[in-house]
Each structure stands twice: as C-alpha cells, then as structure tokens.
Amino acid sequence: MTLHHPRRWAVGLLAALLAACTALCLLAPKGEAPKTEDAATPTAANARRAVAGIKAVWLNYIEFGELISGKDEAAFSAAADEVVENLASLGFNTLFLHVRAHWDSFYPSDLFPWAAEVNDGAGVPYDPLAILLEKAHRRGVALHAWVNPYRIAGDGADPLPPGSPAAELVNKGENDVAASAGGLYANPASPAAQRVILNGLRELLERYAVDGLQFDDYFYPTTDESFDAPLYRAYCEKAASPLPLADFRRAQVNTLITATFQLTRRTPGVVFGVSPAASLRQGKEELFADPAAWAASGVVDYLCPQLYFGFSYPQADMRFDALLSEWKAACPAVPLVIGLASYKLGEEDAGSREWVTATDVLERQAALALQENGAAGVAVYHYGSLLKGDEQSTRARDRLSAILRGWPPG
Helix, strand or coil: CCCCCHHHHHHHHHHHHHHHHHHHHHHCCCCCCCCCCCCCCHHHHHHHHHHCCEEEEEECHHHHHHHHCCCCHHHHHHHHHHHHHHHHHCCCCEEEEEEECCCCECCCCCCCCECCCCHHHCCCCCCHHHHHHHHHHHCCCEEEEEECCCEEECCCCCCCCCCCHHHHHHHHCCCCEEEECCEEEECCCCHHHHHHHHHHHHHHHHHCCCCEEEECCCCCCCCCCCCCHHHHHHHHHHCCCCCCHHHHHHHHHHHHHHHHHHHHCCCCCCEEEECCCCCHHHHHHCCCCCHHHHHHHCCCCEECCECCCCCCCCCHHHCHHHHHHHHHHHCCCCCEEEEEEHHHCCCCECCECHHHHCCCHHHHHHHHHHHHCCCCEEEEECHHHHHCCCHHHHHHHHHHHHHHHCCCCC
8 A cells, every 4th residue: 555645654653653652651660661572573473373363253332231231140151151152163263342332341440430331331240351251261262352442422422421531531621532423532632532541451451361452443533623623733833844634643543553552562462453444545534544554563463454345345446355455465564354244144235235145245255365365364243143043144154154164274
C-alpha cells in the first residue's frame, strides 16, 4: 500500500512512538523503566509462533451478557463449559471474548463499572472472565480479551453509570471525550483518555492470564472536524510544522497502538492484534486507522481484517478474493488472521444471494485463505450465528469445520 505524504507520516509515527513511550513511563512501576523490544527479539518470534494456526470465534458483548445474566455461579459455569466444548468440537482453538465494549467491564474491575448487559449493570458476585478463561485453558482453547478502547457509550445510551471514569473527563470539559451520532467517545488525541484506556488494559493483563488483547475496527467515529477541534487547535499552536488533521488523527491512533503493543510486551505470552475494517482505504481515510503502517513498524503481532463479503458481492473490489489479495500485498510483514462472516449465512447481501443459496461460502473462503494464501488463521463472527440450527447454517458450519479440523496439515 502506498503511504501518502511519506515525510509527514514518518514525523507522525515518530511522534506516536515518543508519546507511547511517555504513556508507558506513566504506567510503569516507580523506578522501573518500560521495557521495549523490536520485531527481531525472541519475544516477537514467540508471538508469531503463538499466532500461527489461530482458528477463532468472536463472542460479542451482547452474547456474553446473555451468557451471564440471571445465572448464579454454577449455572454460568455450566454455560461456559458448553461454549468451550462447542468451539473445540467444531475445530476452533481460540476465543475472542468481548470483555469491554464501552468504558465498562464484564469482570470485576477497580476502574470500570459493570456493563449494562450484565443484569442491567448490577453485575454478579463471581468473576465470569476468570471462570471462562479457566474453562477455555482446561480444554486447550486460547482466549484473547477483545476491547473497544475509544467507545464510551453507544447510540441513545443512558447517562453514564456511577463510577464511570468518563464522568470525570466529561466534567473537565477539555475535549477529552466527545459526542458523535448520539454516542460518546474518548478523544484519541487526549492524553487523559489514553491513560484511562491503558490503565484498563494493564488491569486486565495483571489479573488474568489471557493469551492476547485485541481491538476491533472502532477508531475515530467521524470525519467531522469539530470532533477534536479544540485539541487539534492547541496542537497546531505549539507545533513548528503541524500535521494536517487526517495525519494528526492517524498519529493519535498510532500512539495507542504502539503503547498497547509495548504494554503486552511486559507480559510474556500475550499477543496483541487488531481487527480492522475490510477496506484499507476506508480505514485510513475515514477511521484514521492505518494497519499497513502498524504492520510495517512491527507494533502488532497480527491483523485480523474483517473480510465479511462473498465472492459475488456487487462491488468487485470488495469481494472476498480481491480483499484477501489486497491485504496480503499491503501487510506482508505481519501474520494475517482472516475474519469470516458466519452471521451472513442465509442472508441476502446487497443483492447477492450466494449466502442464501450456497452452503460452501465459508468453506471456500477458509480454504482460499489458509491453503492457497498462507494466512496465519481465520476467525468467525460470531458465536451465536454458528449455532442457529437451521439446515443451511448447519451444513455451512459443518463444511467449514471439516476444513478447520484438517488444518494445519500434519
């Protein structure tokens, strides 16, 4: 992928790296310097080996909330056993578990309130993440904690719950958080917001033996210049050669990506990945996320692009095979785990009926990614869609499962 304005991008990435180091210094225990490593270190090599062979399923926050709510510890434990057993029996070896969809938590946290999806925010007197993690590891299934770093409250959300760290930032009135399309988001350019995000990730890594951290495709929620105008204006007043707004925004996201990667390097055995939107152009120009740059600079252990389109999608450059080729060419330096859309089974997609009439779409996509293009793995969105029970979905799931159980060969 061609990077526009290479000198400005280089300046932005350098600024991001310096800011990330500063953020980590704030997080490091007193008297202990933050650890840093590059892509040639043994830890990086171990991370690459840990990523190879991922066969994952995403279990989203709505599903996790339903799994917990209304259950005592024994009932939840039984439900967790069922999830893990279902995954293993279908040939999956990794669970991408949504533990923070907003600035909330699906586990007991000192920093974030319980998610509204867990008994309407009342929580439970046990630790769902610890239980599910133990069940997964006992069955040989890895668990990556999936976090939305910037999203504080969704569209039409109720007022912030008591104990939300966002309330203090809102009250400051300094553009640390901002509204967009009815939702509330952390401003990626706010050092205060970034400290909250990184401290939350640090809490996760200190308390739980997760195998990885993952962000998905929620970055800047808008291209509207007013979203971060006060912080951008303050930056321009101080910078000798200020970056254009789009480059400035990408530099802020780069800062968090780099700081998170370095944070995971303080916990041996944990990998860091991002699951970006399918379109590299859209991600870079509209979400201000640049996965190709992260791959080139070695600040992610894997990328998991959401290639949620079929082979017959009307827009040719958004068809699965075209997207797969584009990502492979743009990110040769990092393992790719290819995201597949089981949720589209049985659904018409922009006029294409291949998900309705065929049962081999997921099977063909997995085979193309794994067997012909050397992908490090695949991931399926989402758990519930694999278990719908109708004949077409069941046949499609079983055909995909046959591919997964036979890969990697030998």
